[in-house]
Amino acid sequence: MVKSDRQPIAEPELPEPRYTFGGDDHVFVDLDQAMSFRVNFRLRALTHELGARQIPGVLEIAPANSSYLVRVDPDRLDPRDLVRELRRLDEELGHGAPPAFRTRIIDMPTYYNDPWSRECLMQFRDRHQNPTGTDIEYVARVNDMSEDEFIATHHGAPYLITMVGFVPGTAWHFQMVPPERQLQVPKYIRPRTDTPERTLSHGGAFAAIYPVRGPGGYQLFARVAPPVFDAAQRLPDFEESPVLMQQGDIVKFRPIERDEYDAIRAECEAGTYRYRIRETEFDPQAFFADPYAYDDRLVKELSS
The missing domain is CATH 3.30.1360.40 (Gyrase A; domain 2)
Structure with a gap:
């Protein structure tokens, strides 16, 4: 980061x-x-x-x-x-x-520049600020970065889940960096009428994963491999709730390539996939004092 x-x-x-x-x-x-x-x-x-x-x-x-x-x-x-x-x-x-609280750190395998979100966004260029390019080209340019720099920045620090709502399973991710480092991304001029489920998007200062297929107006540039909403509760991590994320959870987007994406999808179809989740105590004051050091500690806990 x-x-x-x-x-x-x-x-x-x-x-x-x-x-x-x-x-x-x-x-x-x-x-x-x-x-x-x-x-x-x-x-x-x-x-x-x-x-x-x-x-x-x-x-x-x-x-x-x-x-x-x-x-x-x-x-x-x-x-x-x-x-x-x-x-x-x-x-x-x-x-x-603010008092400390118990929470979870969740690993989120993420396929950036995936073909499905690209196919979707290209169908709606007439609703976009940049009708001749892609969403990733646009969001990188408005943040004065190259596409690779934007992707690296996007997954470089974990995100706090600040709210769960709107469509069932939709979690609002706020990157755990100082305000001046927050990525800012305008929404589409007019919303799309379609978005694939599990598409990772960004609008304003928030990242969001579309839990189900549907309309939307956030910029698209990645797809996560496992579900974040499981209505049938087939996967073990959805035993207690069909919604994965809770307010206060911390999510780390981890970039993956197509082979790992396909392997995870196969596990999900077989009903055997398990998220990597670690429980921890979050101390807001320690985070405020040195956010980057605190983020690094959280990521190390997730990897242990």
Whole structure:
């Protein structure tokens, strides 16, 4: 990964949360307009504590990148009373260092510049900013890199899963580098009507893997070999849930060639493929202090 900048991550102070209502059975809490590691770590701490309190009438807690939604039973809990409880919770947690948490590191075998995503993107050049080239050519150019440099940068540091949602199994990957090192990629001018499942894409500052075939507007340039959504739960790693990724997981894209891609696909078809997953404790403060050293440690844990 790029290591020319060894400065700590300077995370901004967060504003006061904004509380709004969705009908008479939802409360929406916006922690910040902008996505950052600090807001996502605080969001995780708040929603975890809210769930642990098991407040009667709270039916569901849905965390996003920098906000969360709570569904309530209004016959058991007045949403206005919930807002008062959420304000108290925010005050009790304070605004100090984000707490450490248990998580997983997941190895993601990734075939960059694969033929399937290329075939797909070439069908939709009339919807793209660069109608005569490919998505990888475009995203490399807007980031002032060669294609090889973009690919190396894209998989050079691991990604934090900041949110799971939209299409079932869709995880939002935020690369674990300082803000000034984040890759930024515009979306298509008009969305595609088709995208192969398991296609790795990028839009804005987020990478995302399409869990199923469908429309989309993110730039395409790779395909992961194993699934991230298994509705039938055939593979062992999907025994507890058809969705692989969870908020707070860490993913390392590992570039592979066609032969390894085909071998993994054969294992998936046979129902025998196992992800390489390691459990660890993530310390936000250590990460903020030296993100590159911390990323290196995580990757070494994954390889051990």
